[in-house]
Amino acid sequence: MNTATHADVSQVRVNGGRLWASLMRLAEIGATPKGGVCRLALTELDRQGRDLVVGWAREAGMTVTVDQIGNVFMRRAGRNNALPPIMTGSHIDTQPTGGKFDGNYGVLAGLEVVRTLNDLGIETEAPIEVAFWTNEEGSRFVPVMMGSGVFANAFSLEHAYAAQDTEGHTVKDELARIGYIGDEVPGQHPVGAYFEAHIEQGPVLEDHGITIGVVEAVLGIRWYDCTVTGMEAHAGPTPMGLRQDALQVATRIMQEVVAVAMDHQPHGRGTVGMVQVHPNSRNVIPGRVKFSMDLRNVSNELLDQMDAEIRAFAAAVAEESGLKVEIEEVSHYPAVPFEAGCVAAVRRATQALGYSHMPCVSGAGHDAVYVARLAPAGMIFVPCKDGISHNEIEDAQPAHLEAGCNVLLHAMLDRAGVV
Numbered sequence: 282m283n284t285a286t287h288a289d290v291s292q293v294r295v296n297g298g299r300l301w302a303s304l305m306r307l308a309e310i311g312a313t314p315k316g317g318v319c320r321l322a323l324t325e326l327d328r329q330g331r332d333l334v335v336g337w338a339r340e341a342g343m344t345v346t347v348d349q350i351g352n353v354f355m356r357r358a359g360r361n362n363a364l365p366p367i368m369t370g371s372h373i374d375t376q377p378t379g380g381k382f383d384g385n386y387g388v389l390a391g392l393e394v395v396r397t398l399n400d401l402g403i404e405t406e407a408p409i410e411v412a413f414w415t416n417e418e419g420s421r422f423v424p425v426m427m428g429s430g431v432f433a434n435a436f437s438l439e440h441a442y443a444a445q446d447t448e449g450h451t452v453k454d455e456l457a458r459i460g461y462i463g464d465e466v467p468g469q470h471p472v473g474a475y476f477e478a479h480i481e482q483g484p485v486l487e488d489h490g491i492t493i494g495v496v497e498a499v500l501g502i503r504w505y506d507c508t509v510t511g512m513e514a515h516a517g518p519t520p521m522g523l524r525q526d527a528l529q530v531a532t533r534i535m536q537e538v539v540a541v542a543m544d545h546q547p548h549g550r551g552t553v554g555m556v557q558v559h560p561n562s563r564n565v566i567p568g569r570v571k572f573s574m575d576l577r578n579v580s581n582e583l584l585d586q587m588d589a590e591i592r593a594f595a596a597a598v599a600e601e602s603g604l605k606v607e608i609e610e611v612s613h614y615p616a617v618p619f620e621a622g623c624v625a626a627v628r629r630a631t632q633a634l635g636y637s638h639m640p641c642v643s644g645a646g647h648d649a650v651y652v653a654r655l656a657p658a659g660m661i662f663v664p665c666k667d668g669i670s671h672n673e674i675e676d677a678q679p680a681h682l683e684a685g686c687n688v689l690l691h692a693m694l695d696r697a698g699v700v
Contacts, residue, residue: 324459
């Protein structure tokens, strides 16, 4: 029964203490000595985490559906259940040295939205759903964001099922072992709109003293392997002017990766994170260097520009030096702009609640990236301490988590409608 009027709804707030307690209880499953969490996808600990969250959902009166890749959808009925649900969620699997909040916050913030609506007897027009997606982290099985990727038909169920961990266990066998292979075909579950609340996993909000990040897009990513081939030679007898030093040419290109990103601010990113030098001997001039290049930006057009600039620079360096330079693109994730209506709903909620906020982009991938292929989607960021994530010391302030959950509540009500 609806006991809150439309006027009252603007005053509704979540129970931040209950949200925090739920996060701390889930963090006990797979807790590490340094205060983090190790709960890898489809392990026994993941099963325990899943069972805990599903149990909480059922206590809140929600019905539970599991699809064939193990994605879990927990539904609170609306007045008109023929409408597609307004969904929120994230993941509960972690990195081997993960934290308490990455992913887990988005799932339990959704559960807290439902608990708050139940407490106040608020009925929505459309159903509300909370999802958690299988193997988002990709730390045990590749590819990353597996459950939402299969859901969005980014890759096939068969491909995901066949993925193996380092011990040869397959996704399909492990899903069966922990009891989370459902009957529903991935992607056939309707979604009216999707919101994902998440810690920022970066330092921008904290650096600006801002509580809420209104996420407008997820950066596109292009990964490359660049190989520079010269000639090994003795470091002593070979004069500087007669060397074919692959490392010196490679370092010029590495520096240009950063320079290109700096030229494409505010959202350009350029990183060299892996370098292999051959023969890697103290007194041998390097004859071959292979290194990674990671370029990111907010639009595919900007990524195209960055790609063209780094390739042109590499070609010029190759011609000048006489060394062979090869660039191979090994992975490409297009930029994802979030749906304007969902972004506006997050912004309206933030403004109505009086929180400081700023537009931002996500430099990391999230399940919302794939869900956005099928339905309107948006994200909400809150700060994390020192921008640290994928680390056992990952931390966030309870007040910020509560604020993000309040924004999530009101953005979802904006789209679901209040009876």
